[in-house]
Amino acid sequence: MSGIYIHIPFCTKACFYCDFHFSVNKKHRPEMTQSIVRELVYYGKHKKFDFFKVHPISSIYFGGGTPSILPIEDIAKILETIYENYSVAENPEITLEANPDDLTPDYCQQLNTKGINRLSIGIQSFFEEHLKWMNRSHNALQAETCVNNAVDAGIKNISIDLIYGFPGLSNDQWLANLQIAQNFPINHLSCYCLTVEERTPLKKLIETKRYLPTDEHLAAKHFNMLSNWTAANHWEHYEISNLCRNGFYSKHNTAYWQQEPYLGIGPSAHSYNGLERRWNVKDNNAYIENWQIDKPLFEIELLTPTNKLNEYILTALRTCWGLNLDHANELANINFMETKMDLIKKYSALNLLTLDKNCIKLTNEGRLFADGIAADFFVN
Ligand code: SF4
Secondary structure, X not given: OEEEEEXXXXXXXXXXXXXXXXXXXXXXXXXXXXXXXXXXXXXXXXXXXXXXXXOOEEEEEEEEOOHHHXXXXXXXXXXXXXXXXXXXXXXXXXXXXXXXXXXXXXXXXXXXXXXXXXXXXXXXXOOHHHHHXXXXXXXXXXXXXXXXXXXXXXXXXXXXXXXXXXXXXXXXXXXXXXXXXXXXXXXXXXXXXXXXOOOOHHHHHHHOOOOOOOOHHHHHHHHHHHHHHHXXXXXXXXXXXXXXXXXXXXXXXXXXXXOOOEEEEOOOOEEEOOOEEEEEOOXXXXXXXXXXXXXXXXXXXXXOHHHHHHHHHHHHOOEOOOXXXXXXXXXXXXXXXXXXXXXXXXXXXXXOEXXXXXXXXXXXXXXXXXXXXXXXXXXX
């Protein structure tokens, strides 16, 4: 499996908590689409990513930023370029991240016609006061109507993003958000714990005491509520922040977690080809200027076996499939179980992980400490 990720670096408003790469100045949107097309053609023609010769593209993901800002002609042009320059598998998953305020019935219809078969909708909450607190561009009514607009237009594969763990989200409201989402005909939910990132408006608002600080006990409480709700409502909590029903895993994200290769296009997009990671320049103007002369602008890191193993530990422990000991051994040519037996015993005794059929898996309790446990398992 291989994937293509396209980063669309524009948003209508800056959400206070967000540290992704985006601009609210959309003046150069047409030039950005032209540059994205040029980058796609460049890698398609130059075959810099050799694995695309043997692995057809099985997922295409428009992320951002807010890809639903794009007019349908731009989305169609990008997709056409991919089909013309790469070998695409039959029935690829083609996801577009969308904001509720963009998903009018007409736009949903056009997306469906152009081949978008999965939407990942940034709803975050169905309560007006939360959307205002986050500085989202949509309102509660749009949050409620957008899913039906998409379904009526024929897009059946839908994921909703929700955020928990922030002051102002009561326990009852968190459950209500999950319940409202569950009543829609969706098959995937991404539930993120709010984190306060450096250099975000949220950080500043908290520092200047205009917003309350986040509370890790509240976050843990909401995560436990999510775990209980998941079990009671027949969702599969297959990754710490991701749930699905009826086997509708996100193919694109699952491929990331399984260290499959992917090509990232657009400013700030990351690529991985099994040997190296690269990340494009995080500057819209520099990206556009360089692609006018077909000049890639990126940084690159060659991955050592140890890097690969540590990345695998970090991502695998977050998933329901866990960390496969044979795969860990292969990645860094070590006996992982022998090296880490004391840690496995320690965390098993604390009921934070289990060793199950050659795989280390975190328990629900362990998932609360996933990053710290993963760091303990890292090798030097
Ligand atoms: S819409 Fe998404 S990418 Fe844009 S500012 Fe909000 S969270 Fe960030």
